[in-house]
Amino acid sequence: MLISASDKIHGAAATHATKFTSAITRSPAASAVNGLRAHDMGEVDIDLLLAQHRDYIAALHQAGASVTKLSALPDFPDAQFVEDTALCLPDLAVMMRPGAETRRGEVSPMREALSEVFDHIADITDGYIEAGDILTTPSEVLVGLSARTDEAGANQLHAILSEYGFEMRVLKTPPDVLHFKTDCSLIDDHCILSTERLASSGCFEGYEILLVPLGEEPAANMIRYNDHIIMPAGYPKTEAMLKAQGFNILTVGNSECAKIDGGMSCLSLRF
Numbered sequence: 001m002l003i004s005a006s007d008k009i010h011g012a013a014a015t016h017a018t019k020f021t022s023a024i025t026r027s028p029a030a031s032a033v034n035g036l037r038a039h040d041m042g043e044v045d046i047d048l049l050l051a052q053h054r055d056y057i058a059a060l061h062q063a064g065a066s067v068t069k070l071s072a073l074p075d076f077p078d079a080q081f082v083e084d085t086a087l088c089l090p091d092l093a094v095m096m097r098p099g100a101e102t103r104r105g106e107v108s109p110m111r112e113a114l115s116e117v118f119d120h121i122a123d124i125t126d127g128y129i130e131a132g133d134i135l136t137t138p139s140e141v142l143v144g145l146s147a148r149t150d151e152a153g154a155n156q157l158h159a160i161l162s163e164y165g166f167e168m169r170v171l172k173t174p175p176d177v178l179h180f181k182t183d184c185s186l187i188d189d190h191c192i193l194s195t196e197r198l199a200s201s202g203c204f205e206g207y208e209i210l211l212v213p214l215g216e217e218p219a220a221n222m223i224r225y226n227d228h229i230i231m232p233a234g235y236p237k238t239e240a241m242l243k244a245q246g247f248n249i250l251t252v253g254n255s256e257c258a259k260i261d262g263g264m265s266c267l268s269l270r271f
């Protein structure tokens with residue numbers, strides 16, 4: 001169901017997909033300026049990146065998170081994008097196997113950190129999967145096949161999740177889009193914010209869908225954390241649309257992470 005900006009969305013955050021107590025982040029290393037990117041959008045200003053990262057952590061605190069801040073991994077320029085290394089579900093963490101070879105070494109230090117928190121940890125050992133390609137909703141786990149996530153990885157995840165009683169559906173990340181969640185976010189238990197190019201595939205049938213205003217596509221990646229939405233600054237039409245729906249918005253500058261293809265969801269694991 002496509003809803004218009006004048007309809008109000010009701011429903012308090014209540015499930016494992018929107019309600020959390022904790023988050024994990026990792027400090028960007030100086031090497032973050034060499035992070036992977038699809039297009040050259042200019043040099044990363046490391047001081048500004050660090051300041052924006054601090055603002056992001058402050059926003060998580062404001063939304064009620066207890067934040068574990070892991071230290072930088074200088075050998076891994078993309079390691080601040082912790083989301084890609086693991087899928088966190090109630091009582092289960094699944095360690096990913098990134099399609100980007102330069103990112104594979106980020107997984108084992110995150111496994112160590114998560115083993116302090118999760119009793120059950122499973123590992124992807126076949127194919128590739130990055131959790132930026134995974135959207136968790138209250139009823140299912142949606143996985144978008146992409147240049148970073150292949151069928152073998154998705155099949156193994158499916159087998160693991162079935163064992164733990166989670167439903168999973170395999171979809172496609174739009175061509176030339178880094179991750180599935182580059183283009184969508186769960187902003188309420190049954191409401192997905194999406195770009196038109198992704199939603200037009202019909203993959204969100206059964207959910208309420210809010211479309212990101214044209215020209216503001218990078219705003220599609222945001223996070224719902226309890227009663228707040230944390231979104232990138234600089235997207236006034238999207239912000240106004242969400243405020244009109246009654247959402248509590250926190251904005252964080254993301255100019256520097258955006259240059260290395262990162263957004264709000266990538267910077268934390270939430271559980």
Ligand code: CIR
Nearest residue numbers: 036081132179260261262266
């Ligand atoms: C990469 O290309 O892997 C990083 N530069 C950006 C990762 C962003 N992560 C995400 O969307 N989940």
